[in-house]
Amino acid sequence: MYQTIAMTSEVRERLPEVHVLAVKLKLKPLNEAPSSILFEEDWHRLHQQWKNSTKSDVANQEKLMAYQQFYRDQLGLNVKKTPPSVQNLIQRYLIKDTLERLPVIHPIVDAVNVAAVSHLIPLGVFDAQCVEGEVQLALSHGGEEFQPLGSSTLESLPPHMLILTDEMKVLSQFCYRDCEAQKITENTQEVWLLGCQVSGISAQTVEAALEEAQFQLKRIYSISNS
Template sequence: MNYDITDIISDYPDVHIGVLIGEKMDNTNKISEIRRLQKQAIHYAKAQIGDQPPIKHSHIHSWRELYRSFGTKAGDYRPSAEALIRRCIKEGEIPRINNAVDLYNLVSVKYIIPMGGFDLDHIKGDIRLRYSSGGEVFVPLGSGNEEETYEGEVVYADDERILTRRWNFRDADATKITQETNSLVMFLDASPAISLEKVESALHELRKLYKRYCGGEYSTFIVGKDNPVVEIWD
């Protein structure tokens, strides 16, 4: 299985994406300290944002600019990290879903980097970050209602379906990570304002958390203009 960003990288040459592959994971263990880890992540994010509105933080502002560049109204459709951080600030906690999702959400909050992932056993063919031709069917997470992409929208897709709309706004239901997931792929989407070092640190922390709490085997990659296609899974 390849991950391919060739279609969009000439327009976004300063974007780089961290990729984590997890295999032989156990996503059913109880993590007694998850709330403590989440609170630490929220505290860390608040310290970075300070008293300013979240949109003033360079990571979030940069992602809003990227959304506008491919025709998405950033105020109506927020990048995933912004939406999650706003919820954390309002409610004081990160919503619980399952271990694998909870752990990547807290890393996303801590580093203010949009992240998303898929159950590899439900992926068909290669994964591409590409422009949509428009009118492609998408069924969002937690919904049975079909949507259609617009022409020029940046999407994640495999050979059969749209996996994520508006780059990292919303994932598909068919490839969601569940408690039964034992093989997954994670993407850490870094806009130009997010340094390569920050992505590497977030990848390292995510890998460490997964190894500690889910067991399994992991590999990581950084994808960008110098290597827009990588083989990520046999």
Template sequence: MGCCGVASCEEFCRELKGIVVVEEPARGLGIRVAYSLAWGKPVSELDPGPLRAEEERLLEELKSRYSLETLRNDPVVRAYRDFYWRIGIDPTKTRPSSEALVRRALRGRWPRINPVVDAGNIASARYMVPIGLYDAGQFQPPARITLAQGGEEFHPIGGDPERLEKGTPIMIDSRDVVMHLYPHRDSRETMIRPETRCILILAAGVPGVEQTRLEAAVREVQRLLGLLGWQSCSELEHA
């Protein structure tokens, strides 16, 4: 977005509409998203302390609501699993990211990455919605959610580059950088870095998941980032 600076990121709040677009081939799969922006001090300068109480509260909530045996019966978990089957992914082998987080929480293995990613993970587990966080200085809008033509190169976080098969749901920017395999894998090219100061927050929806849940998940990320001293756009957008 060319908005690495806080001031320019804030200016983009007035131009939220169109930063993310769901194109017709992906819309036909029932894909829809809610998104907004947030900004503040570099990630490396943030104190994660305010999130620790939030993590403890979340873990208590999850353990009172679910067990490893009953989790798969949750209707939201079921919706994402059904979507995975539809796009050719076995969700018993590759878990939806939100479900994977809850499973880790129930096993007492909650991950801590950095304060911004941690905020996204808390919101994702609380609302059972996959949430993507992207360094807004590392992509050029619009970010288009579409289906791969086949052969696009993807650089996953923690993995080797790979060529994509035709029909894979992806999010790709105007420079053809593949930012995301929808709705479960992010690219290291647009990942949150120590110097990141402005981010795109995106809640990934599928058929059977209400728009209000996506909105609430984005708002929860914004609230948690507010505890870290970050600011956010007052508005959300949908695509």
């Protein structure tokens, strides 16, 4: 059973058709050192599906177009420069004639990415033990500190930006830019797994992608609801 992440009244009014479905999971490795190698076959399978496609072929997928509209109309993003994460993965790695490099990051992230690409639904995962208190979607007031994933410096956010927060900090510029604070590491034992429902995408479609992510995680972890 999935819970729906809370929203401030401002966000509910602005985004009535957006819902973030989430589940909190405890993970216990089945082997001493979980490895991304297990997902190599999946990436080669997905490459066979997408190779020789054009960027336009990918961008014109119905599901991805729904997220592009959300990015463009609700987040104010240029979708050519900042496409939905799944679209970016496919266009960056999978449409080439040969799979030159696997998009591997960490076994947990890789499992979720395989599910996301398989279903064309952007999914998020982050370390639940780094979250303080309740999680919610809010609009930035301006001036909140944010350390983007992979960056060593803090940024100050402008006002009216859609953000995912806990009770102490900003967790993401929602749906496209995560924070360094709760990234998946070798010490991660508990995660939040999230999927975003937008206009044109049913809750059942998002749930199917989340189920697939859990199936992929079970290949390397014993998982239980937290």
